[in-house]
Amino acid sequence: MSKVPPPHVPPTRQLATAHLMKRLLRTYVRPYWGRFAAAIFMMLIGAGATAALAKLIQPVLDEVFVQRNATLLYPIGIAVFVTFVAKALSAYGEAVLINTTGQKIIGDIQKELFRHLMKADLAFFQAHPTGTLIARFTTDIALLRYAVASSLTGFGKDILSLIFLIGVMVHQDPWLSLIALVVFPSAFYPIGRLARRMRKVSGNTQAETGQFMTMLEQVFQGVRHVKAYAMEEYEAQRADKLIDRLRSLIARAGRVRSIASPIMEMMGGLAIVTVIVYGGAQVVEGTRTPGSFFSFITAVLLAYEPAKRLANLNVILQEGMAAADRVFALLDEQARITSHPGASELRVSAGEIRFQDVTFQYATQPRPALADFSLTIAPGSKVALVGASGSGKTTALNLIPRFFDVASGTITIDGQDIRTVAIDSLRANIGLVSQEVSLFDDTVRANIAYGRPSASLEEIILAAKRAAAHEFIERLPQGYDTPVGEMGDKLSGGQRQRIAIARAMLKNAPILLLDEATSALDTESERLVQSALSDLMRGRTTLVIAHRLSTIMDADLIYVLQDGQVAEQGTHASLMAQGGLYARLQKAEAQAT
Known part of the structure; x- marks a missing residue:
């Protein structure tokens, strides 16, 4: 057995993140600004509630536990509960709005991409393997969906939460806040470098995923030939190599993605230790109350999670931008074969x-x-x-x-x-019947009417009769409503060909192109179809x-x-x-x- 060659992975372009984000915001996010405004309002409520919780720690400790002021116990308790309720409701509203809007944005991109590909030249599909195109609609869109949802949430909710919590920290102690705020940002530089690595790894991963999908599609569709030539082991080796390469890239991406959290943990720990030592010394000296200190610590701890998410966000965002780059690359490929502006209608006399x-x-x-x-x-x-x-x-x-x-x-x-x-x-x-019969995973009726979806059942039956297909269709389990399966695999080759001929007959075009139109028919079916084609060709250019x-x-x-x-x-x-x-x-x- 010859050595299995490594798959060819085409190079991918890398547009700037700012350019890609601008295109996303301008083209796809802008139509939903009203929904985003509502989501931001919910985020403001949630951020304010989070900051309020940190602030309420001070009276809980100083007034209730230290001063033993019982009159404030219930009012503070009610305030804490109201704060949690506001936080919960705003979180639900924001999550629903962001999720549904994010899905709408991704849906818009998928619809535009599909419509764009439907207008692409035949040469485009010959140059792009099917699996690669499918990967754009599946894995790339999934990454883009996650990046859009994370970035919208992160740049909204997490930044607002940080702003409110930093406000509490500064109000409690400006100098102590400065110490905490100097340590935290120092983690963003190494994480930024990780994000750039992540984008490159993600690009290679998605290119390999497209290759893998292409191989699967080819092998599954050609499984008859795989078995006929006893090539199961060869195909298994090809799959092994692709899977190993894909696993290696995914593992590398996981390692890069996972480094961000330890960096933030260490830097966050350093900031909190500094605050505890410095602030604790002030409490011991009597220059600060325990309540104000613990209120500050609470604000720092609450700020730690959104800060960590924001640090990780750039890594996630770069994965999404790599996916967006590949999707936009397809959208930017313009069809060469188009109708010229002001093109006239063809008049066939x-x-x-x-x-x-x-x-x-x-x-x-x-x-x-x-x-x-x-x-x-x-x-x-x-x-x-x-x-x-x-x-x-x-x-x-x-x-x-x-x-x-x-x-x-x-x-x-x-x-x-x-x-x-x-x-x-x-x-x-133009009516076309090719030796490569293309039937869709739909009913016999829908396949014959493809190109004329408004055709009546009577017209479809007439076309089937003229193509010598009506009799076998009637014997199918559900007649004209019988599903034909993927690529018509529930039908014989001759049956598929006769349905394709019936489709051309129903179209009733003045010009007919026949490319080995009877190649898959047995002698009896060929005789019937040749007679039908002779009738169809009469008076037409063929x-x-x-x-x-x-x-x-x-x-x-x-x-x-x-x-x-x-x-x-x-x-x-x-x-x-x-x-x-x-x-x-x-x-x-x-x-x-």
Whole structure:
């Protein structure tokens, strides 16, 4: 068994935290300022209640316990209880407001990201593994959600609590406050350095998570081939390496994250010891009452927790900012294939398709897939593209609905350059049936109606009948309401293909693109579907790609492609008479069967 290569982790950009926070606040937080104002009001109540508790310690000790003033016992007790009630209610209100608003913000980001990806080019999805994109919606969004909730709470509740408690401390003893406030901030410098490390580790962790999700998706979807080639152990080794790398990164992140608390514990302990020694000496000397001293100590102890949370907040925030950077990187990738401003609607009158000197090259390929490629598909005709694998057949088909754009040359429909018309109108006039059947985890009815969700059941049934699918659909447990499973895995290959053909029939577009549309059908189903397709193609412009040449012998015109150019053209009979490339392909197919 060959050594499993380490996964490739693409580099991630790192925008400044201030830039990312500004974008979050301006774009996503601003619409909810009213809710945040209410949350801040709750935080003010909670912070004031916390400071009041520290202040109430002084009369409890000095007036009740030292002076034994019984008349103040109940009023102070009631005041303490009211303070706790105010603190509890404000904490609940603030938590609900922050949580629901944070969820709304994250939901807005997810919705915008999904809509943005739906407008992305096909090349974008070829360049970004599915698992990486899913990781943006799951792990990255989870980190961002936690960071948003923590930062909103921290910068609101914890800072307000510190301000109120510092006010109590300064009121009790300005000099003692200065001692405590000098020690605490000294912990923020090393924690700030930890935060920068945390962002880098978090970026690497999420990149590895995307790789791991991609591997899982590929293996689970291709499990049939994994077993057929006895590659279980190979895939297990790949998973082992990815899991070990991910575990190592998560452990490193945990170590970095955990260092902040010990630093704050030590610095907090130093501050409290200093206060106890200095303040205790004042109590012993009689220059300070026990109540004022313990009130000050209470304020310091109460301030310790929000100070520690604020110190940890920068570490959490950097994790969230690394996630935000990756999410925004996707949002910032603009689609290259778009409708130009003021683009006109495509008007299909006859349905002529013309390629004129078209050149196209994939970014990952060393030579053009099509070079100075020209051909004409007459209105209402059935034209077939044939040729060896890699000759450019599928590329030519994909250029018509603008899945990709030509590098040079033009493609026109009824004289209209497809780059000058609105993409929606272009694709509305094109029906596509591919050898790669895409069914969604929904009902048979929903899959046939995909593209025409408003279609009636009668129209759906008619389309299914014309695709030779109605009979097997009727035999399904719930008929047209039967779920087809993920990628249609509850159906056979031929059944999936017939549903895809029914979908194209329901769309009823004037231009039809068939890419090995009957490749997965048995002989009987193919006969039925070919008859249905013949009916569908009548009066429509149809481009057919077929590896089985027997399926396109009745084509009005056949183009034979080789190395991205038209090598031969003619009818089946004329091409066979030429004895060229097409005839050799026919002979090879006959020998193979």
